């Protein structure tokens with residue numbers, strides 16, 4: 267996951283390949299609650315691991331469900347032993363449900379029916395998301411629910427219900443604000459339907475019927491056969507009791523599929539037809555958002571489908587503008603808003619009033635952000651109308667505010683395919699964790715762009731100037747890859763000296779051949795592997811540094827390592843540290859920093875570094891070694907250490923690490939187009 271302040275996506279050209287999607291959020295949280303209420307143990311496969319499922323799992327654990335493992339583990343099923351319709355005696359506590367509507371609403375209904383003493387809390391945005399219609403419906407039954415802050419909104423206090431007045435009259439609930447209210451009642455009221463039918467009557471037009479369809483399908487899997495009377499009345503039969511189905515698979519998220527369906531529809535290059543294969547969900551999915559396919563097809567996408575996969579490619583181009591009632595695909599429809607940027611006219615998305623009460627006011631958010639890109643946007647209470655930028659020149663490089671809304675972040679990433687070839691900045695990219703923590707990694711694994719567009723920040727300088735430290739911090743702040751080129755020379759020096767080779771011209775060709783074939787690997791923790799040996803520590807000694815300096819003076823060794831270094835240039839960008847990053851390996855890098863500090867200062871830093879690791883050291887020896895290394899690195903014939911002509915020089919002798927990082931990031935920021943008029 268990109269845990270950065272923002273993520274800059276370079277302009278993208280094409281995409282191709284296969285993506286496996288995470289499980290559906292709607293199905294995951296429903297299955298978790300139903301399993302928790304059931305008799306027996308349910309084994310759940312392919313459960314989504316996200317913010318929303320995590321708060322649900324934590325809540326269910328607080329209610330006394332046995333859950334193993336306690337959190338979703340990749341590739342491992344999760345088992346829940348349910349409470350069989352009864353809470354433990356004196357059940358009480360505070361449930362923090364973040365911004366997860368799929369946890370707050372159904373859990374409120376279930377706990378209000380089960381009784382106990384609970385406070386239902388969340389993040390500030392949750393306190394702006396209405397719940398009054400659900401509370402009103404539950405109060406009709408005799409449930410005890412109080413508002414702890416504003417009337418009609420969480421946080422809530424739930425107490426013991428009194429069902430003594432419960433008659434046969436239908437329970438009424440509004441259907442036109444959020445279908446989650448009806449879903450919540452449908453999942454909670456089987457707990458009350460032990461000896462009588464319970465009827466729920468929808469008041470007003472029922473929105474988002476596909477989500478109710480998911481609820482009904484899953485209830486059936488857990489033994490509850492609800493009678494659906496034309497989406498207006500739902501009868502839960504007497505004698506209902508939740509029963510675990512034993513094992514259940516969660517479909518991949520059809521709303522998440524929308525970004526990759528759109529990607530397939532907009533990606534192509536002039537010469538070859540690209541396509542995106544999506545695994546985990548097919549046309550026969552129970553999720554309503556699968557009908558996004560029809561909308562994408564109407565805009566020109568070509569879609570093929572099998573039982574558990576989709577394959578999407580570009581059909582017509584530009585895409586066709588559409589005028590669509592999106593009531594049946596409220597979440598995925600946001601993706602159409604960004605596809606509209608590539609259409610041949612004005613696209614209107616109608617009947618989307620529910621967008622206003624989602625993670626953010628999505629109509630307002632989409633309008634503001636689409637305008638930043640150069641689109642003309644009209645918004646109404648329940649519609650949005652989007653006209654793409656009038657020409658290539660009318661596109662703007664935008665910094666997209668994401669409003670803590672995962673779908674805003676994901677759909678706007680597709681604006682990186684703009685014809686003006688401008689980058690797009692996504693603010694707070696980690697908000698995708700709500701449903702798809704690795705969304706950007708999945709996107710980048712499919713996308714291609716010209717090498718020159720993948721930005722490289724070069725940080726060159728003498729030993730112990732702080733290059734490695736600063737490069738790692740800058741890469742972390744930007745979510746970029748990291749190339750520690752010195753490590754490659756250190757590994758070569760280590761391998762050559764272990765092979766008993768002289769580290770000079772006499773072994774040049776042999777060392778170069780070795781360098782070409784070294785099984786080197788850097789893992790996610792920045793550990794360095796040579797085959798299956800972790801050599802992270804071995805290459806960090808002063809001797810290894812000196813050996814690296816020796817082999818690095820050999821031209822054949824330098825050329826042997828070029829391709830390995832270039833291969834680090836991945837999306838979304840790279841920070842490379844070394845001696846010749848800016849002068850030789852990445853001569854077109856948009857930012858080159860030459861970082862230095864006085865020899866005395868560097869020797870002192872190295873001294874402290876070694877002592878802190880428990881390695882004994884002597885400042886004057888370190889100073890002499892470092893000056894010898896400087897001399898060799900600066901005076902060799904090939905790629906000597908020197909500032910690139912277009913580099914910015916930074917003397918860090920009197921600066922802290924934080925100040926240096928801030929300076930480099932500020933230079934980087936100055937080079938960005940975002941937000942410029």
Ligand SMILES: Nc1ncnc2c1ncn2[C@@H]1O[C@H](COP(=O)(O)OP(=O)(O)OP(=O)(O)O)[C@@H](O)[C@H]1O
Pocket residue numbers: 727728729730731732733734735736752811871872874875918921922923926
């Ligand atoms: N501006 C700074 N102020 C104080 N200490 C620093 C500063 N920059 C780096 N250091 C410290 O100096 C030591 C050496 O830094 P670092 O290993 O990043 O240097 P380097 O240039 O990558 O060295 P080498 O080329 O030998 O790999 C580290 O302990 C680091 O924390």
Ligand SMILES: Nc1ccn([C@H]2C[C@H](O)[C@@H](COP(=O)(O)O)O2)c(=O)n1
Pocket residue numbers: 729730751752753755756811814815818819843844845846847895899
């Ligand atoms: N781009 C590079 C990186 C490193 N070297 C050589 C010269 C250094 O003394 C040695 C070790 O590098 P360090 O890990 O200290 O950065 O490797 C080079 O020639 N070119």
